[in-house]
Amino acid sequence: MDLHLEVIAGEGRRVGLERALRDAVRDGQLAPGARLPATRRLAEELGVSRGTVKAAYDQLIAEGFLTARQGAGTEVAPLPALDAAPLKAAARAPVPRFDLRPGSPDVGAFPAAAWLRAVRRAVATAPVSAYDYGDPLGRIELRVALSEYLGRARGVVAPPERIVVTSGAVQGLALLTRVLAGADVAMEDPGLPFHREVVRRGGGRVVPVPVDERGVEVDGLGDPAAVVVTPAHQYPTGVTLHPSRRRALTDWARARGALVVEDDYDGEFRYDRQPVGALQGMAPDRVVYLGTASKTLGPALRLGWMVLPPHLVGPVADAKLHSDHSTETLGQLALAELIRSHAYDRHVRACRLRYRRRRDRLVERLGQRRRVQGIAAGLHALVEVGDEAAVLARAAVEGLAVGSLREHWHTAGSREGLVVGYGTPREGAYPGALDALARVLELGHS
Numbered sequence: 001m002d003l004h005l006e007v008i009a010g011e012g013r014r015v016g017l018e019r020a021l022r023d024a025v026r027d028g029q030l031a032p033g034a035r036l037p038a039t040r041r042l043a044e045e046l047g048v049s050r051g052t053v054k055a056a057y058d059q060l061i062a063e064g065f066l067t068a069r070q071g072a073g074t075e076v077a078p079l080p081a082l083d084a085a086p087l088k089a090a091a092r093a094p095v096p097r098f099d100l101r102p103g104s105p106d107v108g109a110f111p112a113a114a115w116l117r118a119v120r121r122a123v124a125t126a127p128v129s130a131y132d133y134g135d136p137l138g139r140i141e142l143r144v145a146l147s148e149y150l151g152r153a154r155g156v157v158a159p160p161e162r163i164v165v166t167s168g169a170v171q172g173l174a175l176l177t178r179v180l181a182g183a184d185v186a187m188e189d190p191g192l193p194f195h196r197e198v199v200r201r202g203g204g205r206v207v208p209v210p211v212d213e214r215g216v217e218v219d220g221l222g223d224p225a226a227v228v229v230t231p232a233h234q235y236p237t238g239v240t241l242h243p244s245r246r247r248a249l250t251d252w253a254r255a256r257g258a259l260v261v262e263d264d265y266d267g268e269f270r271y272d273r274q275p276v277g278a279l280q281g282m283a284p285d286r287v288v289y290l291g292t293a294s295k296t297l298g299p300a301l302r303l304g305w306m307v308l309p310p311h312l313v314g315p316v317a318d319a320k321l322h323s324d325h326s327t328e329t330l331g332q333l334a335l336a337e338l339i340r341s342h343a344y345d346r347h348v349r350a351c352r353l354r355y356r357r358r359r360d361r362l363v364e365r366l367g368q369r370r371r372v373q374g375i376a377a378g379l380h381a382l383v384e385v386g387d388e389a390a391v392l393a394r395a396a397v398e399g400l401a402v403g404s405l406r407e408h409w410h411t412a413g414s415r416e417g418l419v420v421g422y423g424t425p426r427e428g429a430y431p432g433a434l435d436a437l438a439r440v441l442e443l444g445h446s
């Protein structure tokens with residue numbers, strides 16, 4: 001059996017192997033009854049000792065994931081009766097063979113060891129009061145750390161008393177929608193459909209605002225209470241907001257007493273130059289800044305932050321209190337520790353290198369035949385195709401999951417394309433995913 005296992009860097013070998021095997025069983029990559037390689041063979045393949053593999057097998061046998069039969073080697077155990085239903089349901093969900101969907105970073109790069117150290121230190125040093133109900137704005141330790149980081153890395157004017165820690169950027173958007181109580185909210189077209197739905201379900205009226213090669217078109221904005229934009233790297237077209245548009249947008253907000261909501265979801269990842277600072281720095285009194293750990297660390301943390309104009313701090317804090325009181329505290333303290341110790345910066349730098357290489361490989365693989373649209377940034381790229389439906393049909397046959405531009409338009413748009421999430425695959429799976437994309441785009445061999 002050819003077994004591809006991803007062991008997260010920084011984990012101990014045995015612990016990493018155990019986790020990788022557990023994941024493979026849970027994900028259905030290893031089906032019940034499947035025979036595992038002999039310990040000697042897997043040890044050779046992974047470059048670890050045979051004792052390490054044996055210990056990992058024994059641990060998973062003890063946990064019930066594997067069984068060992070005399071003379072038959074080690075097999076994946078039949079599904080336990082109690083958990084069979086959810087596990088089967090999960091196994092039935094189509095897991096794409098190649099995953100280039102936009103939205104997630106390579107979660108295999110999660111800095112598990114650094115996070116563990118940060119959690120340990122956070123718990124060891126937290127005052128007892130940290131275990132009580134907390135401030136709806138979030139822990140002061142994290143707000144102080146974010147204040148310094150956002151000022152330094154993104155040019156955000158972020159005094160701690162204007163920061164609200166949220167459960168991801170999406171909660172920031174939901175809280176703001178609630179505060180705006182049924183107002184018109186302009187959103188980029190094309191843009192993230194999920195965020196449109198969040199605004200709609202929160203009672204906001206979504207108004208489309210077109211995007212061209214200079215970013216969001218400010219001229220036709222009209223009179224909404226707020227406009228939600230992705231200035232650093234427009235999602236999904238990948239363009240950056242032109243300097244003249246940045247000025248026009250902040251001028252528009254000041255003139256109308258309106259808000260600009262800056263979704264800075266991947267602002268740390270720019271590859272061709274220093275990142276352009278956040279728009280918020282130009283008009284801190286008119287811009288609501290949304291940040292997130294979802295791209296830099298992982299969406300599972302559900303940690304995001306808002307930096308608010310002074311007049312919105314009270315209303316948003318009140319909405320947060322009546323939504324979920326405050327964000328889970330220990331994660332906040334761990335993130336504060338990660339930022340303070342600069343482990344966060346080190347991790348972001350390492351990821352920047354990794355994603356930059358991936359984007360370069362994508363551009364190289366597409367060659368002259370298909371152009372990657374937008375700037376060298378972020379974790380996704382738009383590849384225009386004239387025949388989206390046909391390309392997606394070929395992708396389905398190949399087992400390749402990839403984003404479609406069509407899904408991002410408010411109403412049927414003119415341009416068609418693929419939104420390629422090159423950050424998503426585990427490191428070892430990326431070359432195969434690129435090859436699948438090349439086949440789907442009929443590019444021939446590299």
Ligand SMILES: Cc1ncc(COP(=O)(O)O)c(C=O)c1O
Pocket residue numbers: 102103104167168169170171192230235263265291292293294299303304
């Ligand atoms: C455009 C955009 N904004 C924000 C986010 C992050 O959202 P959250 O912090 O809620 O995970 C994403 C994630 O996919 C995104 O694509």
